[in-house]
Amino acid sequence: EDRLFNIDIKAGKIPSSERVMRVKKGDHVTWRVRSDAEGELHIHAYQIDLTIKPGEEKRHAFKAFATGRFRVEWHPESERGKGIHHQESLALLEVFPN
Numbered sequence: 001e002d003r004l005f006n007i008d009i010k011a012g013k014i015p016s017s018e019r020v021m022r023v024k025k026g027d028h029v030t031w032r033v034r035s036d037a038e039g040e041l042h043i044h045a046y047q048i049d050l051t052i053k054p055g056e057e058k059r060h061a062f063k064a065f066a067t068g069r070f071r072v073e074w075h076p077e078s079e080r081g082k083g084i085h086h087q088e089s090l091a092l093l094e095v096f097p098n
Contacts, residue, residue: 001027007091009035009052012074019091021072023064025098030061038077043093045070064095 003023007014023029033041035052042049045066052058071089 002030003027004030004032007031007033007041007072009033009037009039009041009074009090011036012039012076012090014091020094021091022094022096024096025064025067027064027095028061029064029093030059033058033060035074040075040077041072041090042075043070043072046093064093067095067097069094 001024003021005018005021007018021029031050033050033052034055034057036054038051038053040049040051045068046062048060048062050058050060070093072091072093074090
């Protein structure tokens with residue numbers, strides 16, 4: 001199945017109604033990401049690292065290959081490279097078995 005998620009980051013957060021992205025293993029996932037500040041969006045387990053610039057839309061597509069619950073993290077430009085990690089994740093990607 002093709003799944004599209006719009007991730008609109010404002011002040012380092014997204015609306016609570018969009019914080020959990022649920023898909024099934026094998027789904028083709030597309031993210032459309034926008035932010036009001038420069039930073040990096042990533043998921044360690046999926047080795048996704050996206051540099052986001054304010055005012056630009058970044059699209060990223062991937063196949064959900066690993067099941068589980070994965071933290072989607074946001075690191076503003078001011079924190080990148082400083083070893084600072086948020087206590088709270090930006091969102092969660094939940095991948096369920098078929």
